[in-house]
Amino acid sequence: MTSKITREQALELLKKYNKETFHIQHGLTVEGVMRWYAKELGYGDEEEYWGITGLLHDIDFELYPEQHCQKAPELLREGGVGEDMIYSICSHGYGLCCDLEPKLEMEKVLFVADELTGLIWSAALMRPSKSVMDMELKSLKKKYKDKKFAAGCSRDVINTGAERLGWELDELLQRTIEAMRSCEASVASAMQEEQ
Numbered sequence: 001m002t003s004k005i006t007r008e009q010a011l012e013l014l015k016k017y018n019k020e021t022f023h024i025q026h027g028l029t030v031e032g033v034m035r036w037y038a039k040e041l042g043y044g045d046e047e048e049y050w051g052i053t054g055l056l057h058d059i060d061f062e063l064y065p066e067q068h069c070q071k072a073p074e075l076l077r078e079g080g081v082g083e084d085m086i087y088s089i090c091s092h093g094y095g096l097c098c099d100l101e102p103k104l105e106m107e108k109v110l111f112v113a114d115e116l117t118g119l120i121w122s123a124a125l126m127r128p129s130k131s132v133m134d135m136e137l138k139s140l141k142k143k144y145k146d147k148k149f150a151a152g153c154s155r156d157v158i159n160t161g162a163e164r165l166g167w168e169l170d171e172l173l174q175r176t177i178e179a180m181r182s183c184e185a186s187v188a189s190a191m192q193e194e195q
Helices: 008-016 022-041 046-054 073-079 084-092 103-125 137-145 155-167 169-194
Strands: none
Touching: 008 022, 008 046, 008 073, 022 046, 022 103, 022 155, 022 169, 046 084, 046 103, 073 084, 084 103, 103 137, 103 169, 137 169, 155 169
């Protein structure tokens, strides 16, 4: 799988429709997590594709939250994104805002990474370090079980995502902590450049 647009073009496209710091940071985080998973799961030659898919997954969310994953194809096509990547991007909203089912392993990872990175980042912000670098699985699981914590991050989506991948929840949580560690510094650096 190869991307029809470069990473630089993808970032420009994201910023064209997203101005809020939170949305840009989330896109960069999911990009980093997707790149880590591509290498971890044996798709190293597709790392760029996985990353760009993660970067652009919420392209329509800031401006069109009510049409999330519905408006995305139009914005992505205008930006020169290929149809296979458009499908992959939209499939992360399966069952919530679209009926495109995640089929590829990459799509299944994106489906769960979107929600789970939000939950892990919320948990990191509660830590004295404000970082995932010293986060332990045990403390994340405590937050995960507390339904009031990061209530907007759907535990149903995360549980379904783990099932789709055929992984135990603990494995998914631990791997995603590691994935977020791999990109925390680069995301922080990119966000400083934004200011």
